[in-house]
Amino acid sequence: xxxxxxxxxxxxxxxxxxxxxxxxxxxxxxxxxxxxxxxxxxxxxxxxxxxxxxxxxxxxxxxxxxxxxxxxxxxxxxxxxxxxxxxxxxxxxxxxxxxxxxxxxxxxxxxxxxxxxxx
Amino acid sequence: xxxxxxxxxxxxxxxxxxxxxxxxxxxxxxxxxxxxxxxxxxxxxxxxxxxxxxxxxxxxxxxxxxxxxxxxxxxxxxxxxxxxxxxxxxxxxxxxxxxxxxxxxxxxxxxxxxxxxxx
DNA sequence: CGGTCAATGTCACCTATTCTAACATCTATC
DNA sequence: GATAGATGTTAGAATAGGTGACATTGACCG
Numbered sequence: 001x002x003x004x005x006x007x008x009x010x011x012x013x014x015x016x017x018x019x020x021x022x023x024x025x026x027x028x029x030x031x032x033x034x035x036x037x038x039x040x041x042x043x044x045x046x047x048x049x050x051x052x053x054x055x056x057x058x059x060x061x062x063x064x065x066x067x068x069x070x071x072x073x074x075x076x077x078x079x080x081x082x083x084x085x086x087x088x089x090x091x092x093x094x095x096x097x098x099x100x101x102x103x104x105x106x107x108x109x110x111x112x113x114x115x116x117x118x119x
Numbered sequence: 120x121x122x123x124x125x126x127x128x129x130x131x132x133x134x135x136x137x138x139x140x141x142x143x144x145x146x147x148x149x150x151x152x153x154x155x156x157x158x159x160x161x162x163x164x165x166x167x168x169x170x171x172x173x174x175x176x177x178x179x180x181x182x183x184x185x186x187x188x189x190x191x192x193x194x195x196x197x198x199x200x201x202x203x204x205x206x207x208x209x210x211x212x213x214x215x216x217x218x219x220x221x222x223x224x225x226x227x228x229x230x231x232x233x234x235x236x237x238x
Numbered sequence: 239c240g241g242t243c244a245a246t247g248t249c250a251c252c253t254a255t256t257c258t259a260a261c262a263t264c265t266a267t268c
Numbered sequence: 269g270a271t272a273g274a275t276g277t278t279a280g281a282a283t284a285g286g287t288g289a290c291a292t293t294g295a296c297c298g
Contacts, residue, residue, distance in 0.1 A: 007171070012132055012136040012139070012140065013131055013132070013136075014133055014136075014255080014256080014284090015255085015256070015257095016162070016255065016256080017131040017132075017133075017168075020131070021131065025275075025276080026256080027274090027275055027276065027277085028274080028275070030257090030258095031274070031275075043135070043283080043284090044283090045256090045257090045282075045283040045284070046256085046257065046258095046282080046283075047255085047256055047257075047282095047283065047284075048256080048257090049136075052126070065274090070273075070274095071273075071274080072273090133255095133284080133285080134284085134285065134286095135284065135285080144246075144247080145285080145286095146245090146246055146247065146248085147245080147246070149286090149287095150245070150246075162254080162255090163254090164253070164254040164255070164285090164286090165253080165254080165285085165286065165287095166253095166254065166255080166284085166285055166286075167285080167286085184245090189244075189245095190244075190245080191244090
């Protein structure tokens with residue numbers, strides 16, 4: 001009898017389902033993994049399997065990308081490197097740069113004024 | 120943006136996942152469907168897809184089978200045919216029969232005293 | 239005991255889904 | 269225009285899943 005309680009963290013969803021739930025393409029999902037942003041499990045046959053938390057992460061990535069962030073930025077935001085020299089300040093600088101650098105967003109459809117959090 | 124809220128009813132799990140979560144075999148899962156006890160959706164490519172509610176149903180079936188019920192019994196229990204002549208009484212009689220008929224359970228491992236509900 | 243039925247196992251054959259790797263495209267930036 | 273980041277596309281191979289048929293097991297019953 002398996003433990004059904006931890007469904008948020010259990011990897012039960014194949015990539016086809018993830019495509020449906022996130023509206024991302026397989027290419028995108030695999031690329032974000034290659035960039036070290038999601039880490040699905042693998043079946044014995046090497047097929048990726050995702051959890052609901054992975055879905056949330058992917059939707060978050062999608063949202064950040066739409067806001068003009070880079071995958072490298074998002075990676076930093078998700079895994080802040082405390083204790084490493086200059087890293088905190090570097091991240092803050094990147095965020096400041098992003099907020100100043102509205103060029104990407106100006107061309108985009110929705111011109112928003114903030115990111116919901118301030119460095 | 121898909122609606123992620125109704126995950127209990129959304130069919131997102133392939134049969135391989137269902138096998139893991141229920142500890143049933145593919146043969147059993149498909150047979151219960153053939154007996155009209157579960158009704159998964161199908162992908163465009165004809166692959167079965169299950170929801171969390173389907174998982175619950177399958178675990179319930181498994182439990183009832185372990186208690187000595189027949190798939191036909193379980194179907195009646197799940198879809199009681201009200202309004203049909205004698206059907207209610209028939210089901211009650213079946214339940215009484217099951218409770219009296221301990222032969223199957225005696226051979227089984229766990230000799231239980233009740234079913235949690237009484238007709 | 240031999241037959242029957244419900245439930246499950248197993249196998250063969252076919253289709254769908256996913257995998258990796260490589261190359262192409264598009265866009266913003268320098 | 270060259271570059272880099274993000275994504276599209278395609279080919280070829282492997283895994284996962286589908287159906288259908290036949291075999292097996294264990295109760296039950298005359």
